[in-house]
Amino acid sequence: MSAVSRVGIVGAGFAGTAAAILLADGGVEVDLFDAKPEVSALGSGITIQGNACRILDQLGVWEQVQENSYPFDVLGLRAPDPQGSVIAVIPDAKMGGENYPATIGMYRPDLAAILVERAEKAGVRLHWGAKVDDLLQDTSGVDLQWSEGGARRSERFDLVIGADGLHSAVRELIGIDARPQQNGMGIWRAFVPRPAEVTHTDLVYGGPCYIAGYCPTGPDRMYAYLVEEAQERTALSPEEQLATMRELAASYHGPWDEVRESLGPDARINYTWFTQHLVEGAWNRGRVVVIGDAAHSCPPTIAQGAAMSLEDAVVLAELLLAADSLDDAVWAEFSDRRLPRLREVVNASSQLADWLIAHNRDADVPGLMRRVATIVSQPA
Incomplete structure (x- = not known):
């Protein structure tokens, strides 16, 4: 019998859709609320490691993911020289095991749509355009109050899961004061045609940016990114964003010459700052718990953000479906299984970012990457 x-x-x-799918498949009645009017059709690409592929x-979406992504098993390093010279092509760790590629690239909105469709098929009730206003709980349940379509509504649940991102309303409502902190880096992303020679991620360290990279997402598309010192870029017009990214990309060559020429109004250019945070101690307050980006974030330097969010959902659903009651033992085991692993990933991601900011050429990057790979290769 499930605890809820x-x-x-x-x-x-x-995190939210994964938890919804697993709980609904386990016989739990699930309502999923999101402030957006529909599943997002905007965004660029995402790099997904093998441990996330396993999840x-x-x-139950792996077949669809394979049809809409680009797999590869190596990582390339290029020089910031006029030729974009290849320095090395390194076999990447298969953190999901031999049945999955080391890495896949995918268009983020495609993955979001696949997960939402799967949740609907599992029987999850979706509420779009639903803004959570308050959470009132006692020892037996939680009254979730929200606004939808101009009306105020309320429903009672055994448990509320806050998977509402970096600026989580649920986290604030339950009094968890951890907040994402900027780490000094900002990233430009663009969705562009894939040059034929790009068959895996290549990274360039040096030049005007900390990192210049790209990741193929399908037969003819990829996303390209430039990581720079964080700056206030919100006032830039779309034309100014395009000009800025082209200017930064001018120092990189090889496939970047083709990428730079392909940057245009349809490249979906966006700019965000890297953040990091981790809610230490319990992620719940009574019968409300936060997971995913609401509980933790890290610079995407080792591409584990999505994997960690999916892992949160898997572990939480497993514990809820196996327990007879929602008691302190459930929350203690959840913390024991998530916090040590998240500390390693958040700290390693932040350490790598700090090394780049400091231009530390003596840093043991291979050792750091091996340590993280060893940890996350084991199922959560």
Whole structure:
């Protein structure tokens, strides 16, 4: 018997939809709330490591993901020289095991749509345009109050899961004061045609940016990114954003010459700052718990953000479906299984970013990457 029979989940991102799917498949009645009017059609690409691929298979969407992504098993390093010379092509760790590629690239909105569709098929009730206003709980349940379509509504749940992202309303409502902190880096992303020679991620360290990279997402598309010192870029017009990214990309060559020429109004250019945070101690307050980006974030320097969010959902759903009651033992085991692993990943991601900011050429990057790979290769 499950510890819960009815669950409300706030946030239809990767953590929220994954938790909804697993709980609904386990016989739990699930309502999923999101402030957006529909599943997002905007965004660029995402790099997904093997441990996340393993979970996507567990969620029953691996076949669709394979059809809409680009797999590869190596990582390339290029020089910031006029030729974009290849320095090395390194076999990448298969953190999901031999049945999955080391890495896949994918268009982020495609993955979001696949997960939402799977949640609907599992029987999850979706509420789009639903803004959570308050959470009132006692020892037996939680009254979730939200606004939808101009009306105020309320429903009672055994548990509410806050998977509503970096600026989580649920986290604030339950009094967890951890907040994402900027780490000094900003990233430009663009969605562009894939040059034929790009068959895996290549990274360039040096030049005007900390990192210049790209990741193929399909037969003819990829996303390209430039990581720079964080700056206030919100006032730039789309034309100014395009000009800025082209200017930064001018120092990189090889496939970047083709990428730079392909940057245009349809490249979906966006700019964000890297953040990092981790909620230490319990992620719940009574019968409300936060997971995913609401509980932790890190610079995407080792591409584990989505994987960690999916892992949160897997572990939480497993514990809820196996327990007879929602007691302190459930929350203690959840913390024991998530916090040590998240500390390693967040600290390693932040350490690598700090080394880049400091231009530390003596840093043991291979050792750091091996340590993280060893940890996350084991199922959560």
